[in-house]
Amino acid sequence: MxxxxxxxxxxxxxxxxxxxxxxxxxxxxxxxxxxxxxxxxLPRTNFHLEPKNQLEMMFWGRFPVEKATALLYFKKGSGYRKLIHQLKYKGKPEIGIFMGRLLAEDLSDWATGIDYIVPVPLHPKKKKIRGYNQSEIIANGLSEILEIPVDNQTLIRSTFTQTQTRKARYERWENVKSVFAVSNSQTFQGKHILLVDDVITTGATLEGSVQALLDIRELKISIAAIGIASN
Ligand SMILES: [Zn+2]
Known part of the structure; x- marks a missing residue:
């Protein structure tokens, strides 16, 4: 039996x-x-083995980054893009944990000295619809293997809605402005954080997050993502 x-x-x-x-x-x-x-x-980038890689160079002149890596290249039409699509739109958070663990397996040396894993916060309305923040799920997978804590309280997304009484409901939705903010800057003072995103295309979301963190004294920022979009 x-x-x-x-x-x-x-x-x-x-x-x-x-x-x-x-x-x-x-x-x-x-x-x-x-x-x-x-x-x-898997179309691995192996950026963790390559200082001055393509991803680190993407941020040069935009904001200071210690190091940056992504697990996979997401080429146009690649079947591997389905992983992120299913994670984001089909309610499959287990994919995020799986991919986060997979990424972490390569990063034990690379991640030495990192104090906190910080997911890029999702717009609260999107989080409500999706039920989870996919970057936070990936961060949890990373955290499990690397044994570095996740901080999802310090970098936040604040929402400001303008009063737009005459706009249609849909248009009002579109006009919700959101920015990144820091709830308690002392938490990250003198620390090294690993900012986690799902897929990096232009880096604009990460740039927005980093803008909010730039005033924190002696903060070091590194970046990790599951994918980097490429042609
Ligand atoms: Zn297969």
Whole structure:
């Protein structure tokens, strides 16, 4: 007789077959999110092994960054983009934990000296709709492996809504302005933080976050993301 977990696992598989999110092949029991082939073929950047990499150079002249890395290249049309799409729009936070852990596995040396993992805050309305902040989920996956705490209280997104009584409901929604702010700057004084985003395209969101942090004394900022968009 096997244990009780195994037959239950098969039972669940029968009605809800688990498939690889990238290629659609059925997953073996020990596989999670990705099949072994897609896991092996991940388009890794290996930026953590390359100082002055493409991502660090993206921020030069814009704001000071200690170091920056991303797990994957997200090329146009790449099947791996489905991972982020499912994480953001299909209510699958487990993908964020999985990807965060995967990223962290490469970063044990790279992350030495980092005090806090700080997810880029999501607009509160988006968080309400989605149920979670995907960057925070990725941060939790990183934190588990790196054993560095997540701080999601200090860097915040504040929302200011102008009174626009004559605007239609939809237009009012569009006019909600949001900016990043710091709730308690002492927390990060003299610290090194790892700012975490899901996918970096232009770096504008990160730039907005960093702007809010620039006044903090002796703060060092590094950056990690799951993907960097590329052509
Ligand atoms: Zn696959």
């Amino acid at each position: 096997g244990n009780l977990i195994t037959p239950f696992g098969h039972f669940v598989d029968l009605f809800f077959p688990r498939i690889c999110l990238v290629c659609g092949e059925k997953l073996y029991q020990q596989e999670e999110i990705l099949c072994s082939k897609c896991l092996y073929d």
